[in-house]
Amino acid sequence: MNPVQAAAGLVFEEPLLWERGRPGRMGYSLPRRDVEETPVPEALAAEPPEIPELSEVDLVRHYVRLSQWNVAVDTAMYPLGSCTMKYNPKTNERQAALPGFALAHPLLPEALCQGALELIAALECLLAEITGLDAVSLQPGAGAQGELAGMLIFHAFHRRQGRPRSKILVPDTAHGTNPASAALCGYRAVPVASGGQGILEPEAVARLMDEETAGIMITNPNTLGLFEGHVAEIARIVHAKGGLVYGDGANMNAVLGRVDLGRIGVDVLHLNLHKTFATPHGGGGPGAGPVCVTRRLAPFLPVPRVVHREGRFFWSEDFPLSIGKLQAFWGNFGVLVRAYAYILSMGANHLEEVSRLAVLNANYLRVGLRGDYEPAHDRPCMHECVFSDARQRPHGVTTLDIAKRLMDYGFHPPTVYFPLVVPGALMIEPTETESKEMLDLFLAAMAAIAAEAREQPELLREAPRRCLRRRLDEVQAARKPRLTGSPPAP
């Protein structure tokens, strides 16, 4: 197969909705009014916003056309490092669309939604078993909110011990959101430099860990795609000073069913269901970031929690040490159904296989790319591999140019300029759902781009050439952003 996966096809220009609409056009019919007409109370009345008026077909064509400009896991390989853009099986969608789940109102009495509550309880049990931790809350709506829940639990735990603490250790290879989550809880993030091998060294942690430090936030595997081999010893050092260990589970796809996080000393972990458990990333959401904890931290989990008594499931707020409620209603329930469907349809054996293949695929790319691109650390990686543009820079070609050129070949670009410890980083995560044939096409595309960088660097600097929109002016977009649309002048 040709490594150029992208071909030119018929795509359509599409105006703003205001330019399509005409006053009086409508895309819906309201049911016949069966209550008395009542004027809007004065205090609530305001000038109506300028909403485009459209028919249903206008609206459908608008969004379908825009979707055709886009790339998705359903159209192309999407090796966006750290995001685990695996294929999302369609059976998940079928289960989430079952009317008992999809149409359940969040305020239904418990007696009428026992199935939904049972699913929540069962998914909590499955995630506890998968991680090796004891108790789970599915409430956080995304990974960063799971992190925040974890930090609130750290804070509540130390306060309960009568010794609130002020600092937290965050390695330079942790996820970028970690320091922000810690700062929101009033902690000062103390950076820990990773060692020469790209992983944390116990001595570095021991030097910084003291009784003012609430604990450490570890991303394992870290953002270089390397397994933190000293994590158990680091956990012992932190625990010896009364601290807690937070595991950022964003990279869980590398260790699913292979690492018992409870046994290596993790006290709190968040999962990203939209990464590891094959639920859609959506347009930035909704996701789900369940938080998993050890038994001694379970009393601090968010409320309400599903409890099971005498054969019935119900919500309980009766957890006096809880950090409280984090999310409207019960979390992003549709995401939970999809993750549950994924876990059951895979089964325990195949979930373990996920990590084996994710790691194998990443190492296959790592070895296939190192002839042309500079590896950040030339050693076996976990589920993702990190390169830099060091060999392309002498030709005046940067990571950004390489990423843009990949679009011309029909691949979504990898994550770029992250992690920050690698200048010009290209962070590539193929996931387990790409076949060897697709990985070979990706390698062929990357090899072709490396040759172009040497021989025709202007091709890269002008990329993308095949996309409907060429390279955007990111500088202008950031300096003079236009964040709202507006109707055309009459």
Next chain:
Amino acid sequence: MKPVSELSFPEDLRYVESHEWVRLEEGIARIGITDYAQDQLGDVVFVELPEAGKTLARGAAFGSVESVKAVSELYMPLSGRVVEVNAALSSSPELVNQSPYGEGWMIRVEPSAPAELEGLLAAADYRERLKG
């Protein structure tokens, strides 16, 4: 990004390893970021500066600079009170790229510990560290 040999580091300025420069003007220190820093950052799109009147210690963050690539903190090369900030940067952040030692300056500070000036780097020493 350019090689260090193509960047400019005026002899009359003093530098710190966090890539800020200092120019003493009749007892007041004018502060900005170096040619190296602006070159590494790429196109600057936003500069956040403190209010005039604020007193900050050496090494404290006095603001941040955002480029299309990253957001970086700005650090005080010496302790003192901020007497003026470069208001032009709020509408024209590109001045930091175009003229890092001129119109792209960031703050003017009244030093509170003049002895700290001794610890700043000369242009040749700063250039040497960039190479190392």
